[in-house]
Amino acid sequence: xxxIDIQHISKWYGSFQALRDCSTKVEKGEVLVICGPxxxxxxxxxxxxxxxxxxxxxxxxxxxxSLTSPKTNLPQLRAHVGMVFQHFxxxxxxxxxxxxxxxxxxxxxxSKAEAGEKGLQYLERVGLLEQKDKFPGQLxxxxxxxxxxxxxxxxxPICMLFDEPTSALDPxxxxxxxxxxxxxxxEGMTMMVVTHEMGFARKVAHRVxxxxxxxxxxxxxxxxxxGKPHTERAQQFLDKILVH
Amino acid sequence: xxxxxxxxxxxxxxxxxxxxxxxxxxLTTCAMVGGIILGTLLAMMRxxxxxxxxxxxxxxxxxTRAIPLLLVIFWCYFLLPYICGYVFHELYKISPxxxxxxxxxxxxxxxxxxxxxxxxAFTSSVITFILFQAAYYCEIMRAGIQSVSQGQMGAxxxxxxxxxxxMFHIILPQAFRNMLPVLLTQTIILFQDTSLVYxxxxxxxxxxxxxxxxxxxxxxxxxxxxxxxxFVICLFLSYLVRCxxxxxxxxx
Numbered sequence: 001x002x003x004i005d006i007q008h009i010s011k012w013y014g015s016f017q018a019l020r021d022c023s024t025k026v027e028k029g030e031v032l033v034i035c036g037p038x039x040x041x042x043x044x045x046x047x048x049x050x051x052x053x054x055x056x057x058x059x060x061x062x063x064x065x066s067l068t069s070p071k072t073n074l075p076q077l078r079a080h081v082g083m084v085f086q087h088f089x090x091x092x093x094x095x096x097x098x099x100x101x102x103x104x105x106x107x108x109x110x111s112k113a114e115a116g117e118k119g120l121q122y123l124e125r126v127g128l129l130e131q132k133d134k135f136p137g138q139l140x141x142x143x144x145x146x147x148x149x150x151x152x153x154x155x156x157p158i159c160m161l162f163d164e165p166t167s168a169l170d171p172x173x174x175x176x177x178x179x180x181x182x183x184x185x186x187e188g189m190t191m192m193v194v195t196h197e198m199g200f201a202r203k204v205a206h207r208v209x210x211x212x213x214x215x216x217x218x219x220x221x222x223x224x225x226x227g228k229p230h231t232e233r234a235q236q237f238l239d240k241i242l243v244h
Numbered sequence: 245x246x247x248x249x250x251x252x253x254x255x256x257x258x259x260x261x262x263x264x265x266x267x268x269x270x271l272t273t274c275a276m277v278g279g280i281i282l283g284t285l286l287a288m289m290r291x292x293x294x295x296x297x298x299x300x301x302x303x304x305x306x307x308t309r310a311i312p313l314l315l316v317i318f319w320c321y322f323l324l325p326y327i328c329g330y331v332f333h334e335l336y337k338i339s340p341x342x343x344x345x346x347x348x349x350x351x352x353x354x355x356x357x358x359x360x361x362x363x364x365a366f367t368s369s370v371i372t373f374i375l376f377q378a379a380y381y382c383e384i385m386r387a388g389i390q391s392v393s394q395g396q397m398g399a400x401x402x403x404x405x406x407x408x409x410x411m412f413h414i415i416l417p418q419a420f421r422n423m424l425p426v427l428l429t430q431t432i433i434l435f436q437d438t439s440l441v442y443x444x445x446x447x448x449x450x451x452x453x454x455x456x457x458x459x460x461x462x463x464x465x466x467x468x469x470x471x472x473x474x475f476v477i478c479l480f481l482s483y484l485v486r487c488x489x490x491x492x493x494x495x496x
Contacts, residue, residue, distance in 0.1 A: 047398075077404075078401060079404025082402075083402040085398070089393075089396055089398065091400075093417050093418050102403075102405075103400075103405060107409075135495040137494065137495035155403065155404070
């Protein structure tokens with residue numbers, strides 16, 4: 001059974017169709033990278049996987065549970081699907097420690113002590129233990145994104161979704177976030193990553209999806225995608241972004 | 245030339261503050277707390293994507309803001325007892341025993357008589373001001389909630405929190421902090437507006453002063469004093485707003 005199974009989904013914003021009949025699968029332990037030009041629907045696609053963007057057609061199964069079924073407890077499912085956003089979205093009125101523990105206590109019903117321990121354990125893994133009492137606004141962008149990753153991890157997710165995690169960062173800070181993500185991938189976390197970082201894709205991805213105008217037009221193993229994509233559109237894209 | 249006698253203020257000081265100011269401050273505090281809670285709920289309703297919630301809230305806010313406060317004060321004070329009496333009587337007719345007992349227990353109200361419910365000046369003014377101010381607080385909280393980026397809501401949902409947890413732990417705390425200066429400014433306006441209950445012959449601060457003024461024929465002295473006290477308190481509150489603003493701001 002695939003961890004994430006996306007079956008023929010379509011989504012409209014009013015009359016604009018953002019996703020057209022997209023299907024793909026992510027197996028347990030697999031790292032899937034989604035790339036494509038801006039506005040192609042890759043962010044929308046990843047947000048449908050935990051129901052942040054509702055879909056009008058098709059079906060999504062996460063760990064065998066249907067997202068579209070009205071019987072599904074969506075908050076409970078989301079609690080086990082970690083998500084990292086382009087703009088970090090740490091809660092600015094809470095300290096780093098509170099950011100890490102809030103959902104553990106409120107959603108997973110862990111005790112404050114247990115949640116704190118778990119949170120700090122992951123904070124240490126992303127190398128920010130000494131920042132635990134600061135507020136998000138006092139951290140650099142790269143540090144904030146690492147805290148956001150630790151926040152998602154402390155919920156013990158079965159898979160992780162990354163929505164352009166390095167796009168809002170200064171070039172210098174990109175690598176510190178990618179390092180954390182590479183480590184996570186090597187440990188066998190199931191990951192779906194929207195990114196333009198082709199270096200990261202080359203290093204850890206198992207498969208690459210290329211999207212254009214709401215369609216998945218390439219879904220290939222990494223070697224094939226970087227070696228010889230099937231469509232001209234993907235080749236053009238690669239030529240442009242790999243030129244430097 | 246008029247002979248001023250400012251000693252009248254000194255003589256009535258106890259009455260002015262113990263009776264008058266206490267009422268004014270109690271009314272302001274109750275109306276502020278109640279108004280902000282009701283206003284926040286209204287704001288959440290107004291921002292709901294379900295018309296079932298947003299339409300009535302919008303109608304309430306727009307209607308309330310279109311009616312003069314003085315009219316609402318009269319309305320509640322003179323009509324609310326009759327409306328309540330009527331509604332309770334109708335309820336009583338449906339199931340006499342439990343409703344009758346309940347009303348006696350809560351209000352000490354004998355519903356059988358069909359008489360208007362005795363609400364009392366203070367309760368009536370508190371209800372009035374909560375209902376009226378909620379419309380204004382609602383608009384402030386609506387702006388506050390909208391000032392929190394949509395991504396915060398997404399991040400909270402993504403962690404598995406539900407709507408109420410998201411609102412209570414993530415959105416509203418930020419909205420309150422962003423809007424605190426405006427909320428307090430509105431409260432200062434409320435504090436001044438409470439003097440309107442004077443038209444019901446209630447002994448608020450202005451009412452007390454006015455009674456003394458008319459009894460002793462010292463209108464100028466008393467009204468100057470009242471103006472001065474309102475001015476000082478509002479000045480102090482504005483200062484407080486500025487201090488608070490820098491202290492509780494979210495670190496960005």
